[in-house]
């Protein structure tokens with residue numbers, strides 16, 4: 049409740065003007081931040097200070113600011129989405145930090161996510177994986193009544209758990225191999241759990257994994273770092289399920 | 302009559318859409334392949350339209366400003382989507398959904414459009430299930446429903462508190478499928494900055510590549526704008542940070558009329574503003590009012606102590622709590638519609654009973670529901686919302702009531718469209734929240750998602766054919782044409798002008814200032830004097846903005862401040878038009894409350910004699926007063942009554 053004021057913070061942040069630039073850390077100080085402010089509000093204030101001082105503000109990605117769009121993507125003090133659990137960067141609040149602290153902010157670091165500017169990365173690779181097969185092949189219209197096929201409460205809930213993935217990429221950033229397995233497995237499980245999605249489950253898994261490999265994401269060695277940093281608690285049991293779909297897909301070819 | 306032709310089909314209400322469909326033209330598959338359509342926006346409206354049009358065979362180019370279509374603001378919708386399925390056997394029907402929507406909108410929407418919306422609503426649910434949307438289900442395996450404010454049946458489908466996310470992912474998957482087939486070219490991180498007209502018809506857009514800064518030209522046979530609402534004109538709102546009114550505003554300047562811009566929705570249950578460092582407001586779903594009781598202290602001195610932090614809400618005895626919604630509206634109680642609940646909260650806070658340091662908050666208390674149902678039941682119903690609230694405020698809502706306050710949420714007003722969803726510019730369409738068409742002066746909960754998907758899946762794919770059938774001989778748009786060149790020049794000129802001001806204040810400074818004026822004078826309660834004052838104040842802010850804004854960075858690089866500057870420049874214009882519209886409409890209806898038009902007991906009073914029309918504003922040149930046209934609303938199937946929730 050009662051918000052306090054953090055009198056001074058040092059913000060050590062990755063600056064990189066564009067994809068070609070080598071990039072470096074720079075440190076700024078900022079004063080009088082309310083513990084009730086969000087992390088991104090702190091960055092807004094820092095940016096407005098930088099603008100007034102005639103400097104280039106720090107570019108970072110964000111949009112909904114309520115943990116659902118998956119746009120925000122900061123690596124804070126060595127952790128994807130920072131030092132709180134089950135939150136995205138935009139849901140992180142300054143009460144998690146101490147007065148006088150130095151806060152280090154980096155972009156997601158992965159070969160498949162090149163930096164565009166400062167803390168903004170290019171996650172087009174995720175789009176390409178989903179375009180490779182992350183859908184059910186139906187057109188608009190001509191579909192059966194919504195209640196034509198009953199789906200058990202449990203299956204619907206499990207599907208929903210997996211479907212909660214927001215495509216932020218924290219799992220890739222947290223993984224020492226930069227693997228996208230958690231992300232891919234979430235989409236495969238979301239659709240495979242439903243009768244409508246089962247039809248194409250095997251070919252979907254095969255196509256998505258092939259695309260993931262092609263785009264330069266690393267392999268999964270079961271370290272579980274992704275699950276720890278995932279803001280939506282996507283479970284690594286989905287990876288086991290994906291492996292099963294994938295292997296049977298390979299065998300049945 | 303006016304120059305506006307709404308093209309509402311003749312005949313009985315229930316037959317209009319079917320009759321219309323059989324009368325409009327159809328394009329052959331071979332010709333569809335030759336026709337190009339630009340869809341700007343990939344929220345529920347845009348993504349569903351782009352995918353459906355591509356499936357039909359049109360060549361589609363889609364645009365969004367985020368790095369992925371999946372991140373459109375629709376993703377944030379929580380509560381649910383309405384549909385007249387009558388799965389609950391509670392006597393729901395297409396007519397009832399139509400009637401509730403017309404009444405909820407305070408009789409300021411078109412009957413024919415709303416009826417069609419209700420009519421196609423069941424197909425939406427079928428479509429979403431086929432795409433793999435994991436809606437909430439009952440133990441027997443069938444779909445479950447919720448109730449929302451202002452209605453008496455249970456027709457809201459949901460996917461936990463993430464319905465918008467799941468519906469958007471469904472549409473996004475359909476879109477991805479068409480992208481992979483090469484039928485849609487997707488341009489993410491691209492912002493539309495102008496619409497291009499040739500021979501009076503919309504033939505393309507000018508967009509900025511937000512990564513390289515390059516200004517690009519895109520041609521087509523028709524342009525669909527699905528860019529969402531303009532709620533961010535208030536600076537603080539529940540909309541995503543990048544939500545904007547700019548695309549709609551560019552269409553306005555190119556001749557598309559803007560309707561009912563003063564109709565914006567203020568949602569009663571948002572987390573209150575804290576201090577002055579805040580950037581946006583977070584919604585707490587309407588569904589919470591099913592189990593939470595709204596109250597403030599009865600005694601002024603208690604409220605004062607709460608504001609100073611000397612006591613907490615749990616220190617206030619039962620008898621000293623004023624459950625003002627239950628007191629004022631005994632039959633609907635805590636479930637009165639959004640506009641009524643919002644005004645009641647403001648009334649209590651203005652009278653000195655607000656409970657946070659700023660005096661701008663009321664309590665939403667779950668204590669009673671927890672006593673009645675147990676903590677587990679409440680947790681199963683609202684767990685994710687409670688977690689969200691605790692992360693933001695550091696208060697545990699299982700132990701202490703939530704603090705809430707109204708905030709700007711949705712824009713009912715928008716670009717004028719006819720029954721085919723075409724604007725006053727031929728070949729230019731507007732769908733989803735960007736148009737004005739279905740919600741009148743107040744939108745019911747769970748109806749925006751329904752409208753976005755109705756427009757994109759089931760209405761536009763039919764109606765656009767009627768226009769495009771006459772365009773099959775029109776060659777591909779020549780982006781080297783003079784009209785494209787001039788539009789690009791104007792866009793570049795404006796960007797350079799903004800960039801070269803090199804003043805002293807960041808964009809946010811002006812946006813916040815505008816937001817204060819809008820909230821104070823064009824917000825929850827409006828009067829003629831205040832609105833006139835707002836118009837003058839906005840003019841001053843605009844003048845200062847164009848003299849003193851400071852945009853850092855480079856033109857040919859990713860530059861979020863430059864993006865913001867363009868949007869705020871347009872918000873200044875939109876805000877002024879909203880004030881004009883609110884001034885013209887000297888009646889209280891839905892979300893628009895004029896202090897001059899109230900009943901004896903202080904409730905909103907509509908004036909059907911004078912104001913049963915849609916206001917349609919025409920751009921009349923930079924710095925000139927806009928021209929007002931009126932589309933009279935004709936009600937043949939419902940009787941206009943004053944809403945009462947007492």
Ligand SMILES: Cc1cc2nc3c(=O)[nH]c(=O)nc-3n(C[C@H](O)[C@H](O)[C@H](O)COP(=O)(O)OP(=O)(O)OC[C@H]3O[C@@H](n4cnc5c(N)ncnc54)[C@H](O)[C@@H]3O)c2cc1C
Nearest residue numbers: 342343344345346366375380381493529733734747749750
């Ligand atoms: C917190 C919250 C909760 C809500 N809950 C519900 C609910 O439970 N039920 C309900 O029915 N409604 C709800 N709503 C309302 C509903 O979510 C929206 O009205 C609806 O999703 C709007 O969809 P849309 O497709 O029209 O636009 P949006 O989803 O806003 O999409 C706009 C698109 O346009 C693009 N765009 C914008 N400008 C440009 C430009 N210049 N150039 C290129 N692209 C551009 C964006 O990138 C985006 O893709 C809620 C709204 C909020 C804020």
Ligand code: SF4
Nearest residue numbers: 213214216217219278
């Ligand atoms: S699996 Fe989790 S961390 Fe990975 S993209 Fe999805 S939500 Fe983000």
Ligand code: FES
Nearest residue numbers: 111113118120138
């Ligand atoms: S900004 Fe949308 S999840 Fe953080």
